[in-house]
Amino acid sequence: MTQNDVAAALEEIGTLLALSGENDFRTRAYTNAARTISQFTGDLNAVVRGGKLGEIRGIGVALRDKITILVTTGRLPYLEQLRASVPPGLIAMLRVPGLGPKKIIQLQKDLQIDSLEKLEAACLAGQVAELKGFGAKSQERILEGIRFLGTVGNRVRIDEALPLGEALLARVRAFPGVIRAELCGSLRRRRETVKDIDIVASSADPGPVMDAFVKLPQVIQVTGHGTTKSSIVAALMVGLERVVMSADLRVVTEEQFPVAMLHFTGSKEHNVRLRQRANERGWSLNEYALSGDNAPGNLRTEADIYGALDLEWVPPEMREDTGEIDVMAARAVPKLLEPGDIRGVFHNHTTASDGTATLKEMARAAQALGYEYFGVGDHSQSLTVANGLNAKRVRQQWAEIDEWNSRLTGIRILKGTECDILQDGSLDYPDQLLAGFDYVVASVHSHFTLSEEEQTTRICKALAHPAVTMLGHATGRLLLRREGYKLNLERVLQTAAEHGKMIEINAQPSRLDLDWLHVKRAKELGIPLVINPDAHSPEDLALVPFGVMVARRGWLTQADLFNTRSLTEVLAELEKRKAAWMAQSGIETEAQTPPVS
Numbered sequence: 181m182t183q184n185d186v187a188a189a190l191e192e193i194g195t196l197l198a199l200s201g202e203n204d205f206r207t208r209a210y211t212n213a214a215r216t217i218s219q220f221t222g223d224l225n226a227v228v229r230g231g232k233l234g235e236i237r238g239i240g241v242a243l244r245d246k247i248t249i250l251v252t253t254g255r256l257p258y259l260e261q262l263r264a265s266v267p268p269g270l271i272a273m274l275r276v277p278g279l280g281p282k283k284i285i286q287l288q289k290d291l292q293i294d295s296l297e298k299l300e301a302a303c304l305a306g307q308v309a310e311l312k313g314f315g316a317k318s319q320e321r322i323l324e325g326i327r328f329l330g331t332v333g334n335r336v337r338i339d340e341a342l343p344l345g346e347a348l349l350a351r352v353r354a355f356p357g358v359i360r361a362e363l364c365g366s367l368r369r370r371r372e373t374v375k376d377i378d379i380v381a382s383s384a385d386p387g388p389v390m391d392a393f394v395k396l397p398q399v400i401q402v403t404g405h406g407t408t409k410s411s412i413v414a415a416l417m418v419g420l421e422r423v424v425m426s427a428d429l430r431v432v433t434e435e436q437f438p439v440a441m442l443h444f445t446g447s448k449e450h451n452v453r454l455r456q457r458a459n460e461r462g463w464s465l466n467e468y469a470l471s472g473d474n475a476p477g478n479l480r481t482e483a484d485i486y487g488a489l490d491l492e493w494v495p496p497e498m499r500e501d502t503g504e505i506d507v508m509a510a511r512a513v514p515k516l517l518e519p520g521d522i523r524g525v526f527h528n529h530t531t532a533s534d535g536t537a538t539l540k541e542m543a544r545a546a547q548a549l550g551y552e553y554f555g556v557g558d559h560s561q562s563l564t565v566a567n568g569l570n571a572k573r574v575r576q577q578w579a580e581i582d583e584w585n586s587r588l589t590g591i592r593i594l595k596g597t598e599c600d601i602l603q604d605g606s607l608d609y610p611d612q613l614l615a616g617f618d619y620v621v622a623s624v625h626s627h628f629t630l631s632e633e634e635q636t637t638r639i640c641k642a643l644a645h646p647a648v649t650m651l652g653h654a655t656g657r658l659l660l661r662r663e664g665y666k667l668n669l670e671r672v673l674q675t676a677a678e679h680g681k682m683i684e685i686n687a688q689p690s691r692l693d694l695d696w697l698h699v700k701r702a703k704e705l706g707i708p709l710v711i712n713p714d715a716h717s718p719e720d721l722a723l724v725p726f727g728v729m730v731a732r733r734g735w736l737t738q739a740d741l742f743n744t745r746s747l748t749e750v751l752a753e754l755e756k757r758k759a760a761w762m763a764q765s766g767i768e769t770e771a772q773t774p775p776v777s
């Protein structure tokens with residue numbers, strides 16, 4: 181049992197206790213312990229066996245016993261009993277935005293609701309609105325939430341699907357008799373969310389490969405066991421989440437492999453185009469072969485197949501039938517952005533607002549990832565829930581940044597802010613203070629329910645402010661959990677282009693605020709894009725590659741991003757923007773005056 185498994189078990193106990201009506205104090209003890217264990221850097225096994233668990237802060241007697249049983253036996257009867265006592269439907273109800281354990285318990289007590297189906301029926305019958313503490317508005321929101329869950333179905337986020345896919349792929353590649361194997365489907369195209377895992381392998385003897393696949397340790401259910409195709413439901417702990425997904429393995433001959441890999445990578449729409457091109461040449465293309473009179477043979481790679489159709493090879497991320505066939509035919513496929521092209525980040529939090537690490541720790545972590553600059557973007561004053569900084573604390577932070585910049589080598593800290601866009605589209609700091617920052621990330625964190633017109637006008641007004649460098653969180657969406665606010669994103673992009681503003685690709689895989697289609701549109705409009713991890717901890721800085729995936733799906737190259745530029749270029753550009761504003765407004769920047777102590 182790994183440390184992660186232990187943490188996940190504790191987290192699950194916390195959730196189940198909350199759904200059983202336990203008090204906050206007890207449930208929090210478990211969720212806090214889950215976090216403590218997941219962040220514990222020692223050897224948990226050794227600590228347990230040495231009887232030293234009690235020395236870890238926050239682990240009391242009850243927790244100590246349970247963790248010891250978990251680690252030593254790999255099971256916990258207490259958790260198994262809890263699971264049996266809580267209806268699984270209640271856990272599903274937790275996914276409805278706005279429904280916490282307390283409300284779920286009330287729904288169960290008063291209306292005997294213990295599943296999403298019953299909840300939907302009760303909302304439609306108007307019963308939920310009648311309950312104390314709910315009301316018509318809340319009932320409407322719950323209904324919307326259930327419908328949203330229905331449309332997302334069983335899709336899984338890329339950051340959770342990829343580790344499971346890669347774990348299965350590594351196993352498949354090691355099976356005796358497997359020559360080649362690849363992840364295909366939406367996972368290979370790096371879509372933000374993925375329905376299922378598609379693996380294609382080549383082997384001269386598929387039988388034993390099929391048998392080995394359905395017996396993998398990750399398998400929780402076998403849904404198909406054929407001669408060349410098998411399907412499983414597999415599970416893996418990714419961080420604190422237990423990721424469950426279906427996965428298909430298809431085995432083909434080595435000769436068929438490139439065509440099969442191409443076919444199962446998709447997208448379906450891309451495949452349709454390829455088949456048309458084959459037909460135009462008098463051939464036919466399916467998942468096993470390119471065939472017909474005079475069809476080219478000896479196709480060993482995807483590039484060979486594309487070449488036979490007079491096309492340049494294209495990265496999987498671009499295979500969505502949004503114009504890629506034309507650039508492939510013109511042999512003008514762009515060289516897409518790579519994670520190594522990113523040289524710094526602009527939107528990050530520290531302990532000054534709601535981050536978990538200090539300025540110095542964050543800067544060092546950024547440096548360890550090879551970045552040249554680390555931009556602080558703590559929250560602004562009106563976001564009190566996230567401990568936003570008032571003017572006094574901003575100036576203190578500037579002094580701290582100056583101090584660290586004079587002492588640290590190899591990384592430059594930039595003075596930024598994630599400044600709230602207020603309801604009327606104005607910014608959360610006065611111009612005088614804004615002028616002291618190196619740059620400003622403007623974000624919406626409140627009033628998500630404005631009308632589309634109001635929200636669009638609000639954000640466009642902020643973009644027109646000369647202090648604003650880039651727009652953070654373009655949509656406010658939480659993938660598979662909450663739709664973004666109502667917004668005319670096209671108008672926002674037009675406004676950004678008009679005022680020369682940048683737009684953020686938020687790399688948090690639970691957000692990815694700007695989707696790939698809008699990234700592509702932003703590029704067409706000539707808007708510089710910025711990949712930001714929105715890091716609240718040093719670990720979050722490693723999320724940048726998820727932003728790179730979206731960027732690649734939007735056809736971005738190194739030149740399309742602002743944070744692929746060197747520190748010198750970045751400083752020069754920020755300086756230029758600020759000078760233009762100063763010249764036009766006559767404001768004096770505070771940076772020129774000595775910091776107030």
Ligand code: DGT
Pocket residue numbers: 364365366367371373374375376377378443444445446447448449451452
């Ligand atoms: P998803 O929904 O995240 O699993 O997305 P995909 O793209 O992985 O879709 P999936 O798993 O249904 O199919 C994998 C690939 O197989 C797909 O990208 C293209 C290919 N494929 C599936 N069905 C068809 C089809 O009806 N026609 C063609 N041309 N290709 C298909």
Ligand code: CA
Pocket residue numbers: 365366367375376377378
């Ligand atoms: Ca798939």
Ligand code: ZN
Pocket residue numbers: 527528529598714
């Ligand atoms: Zn942020």
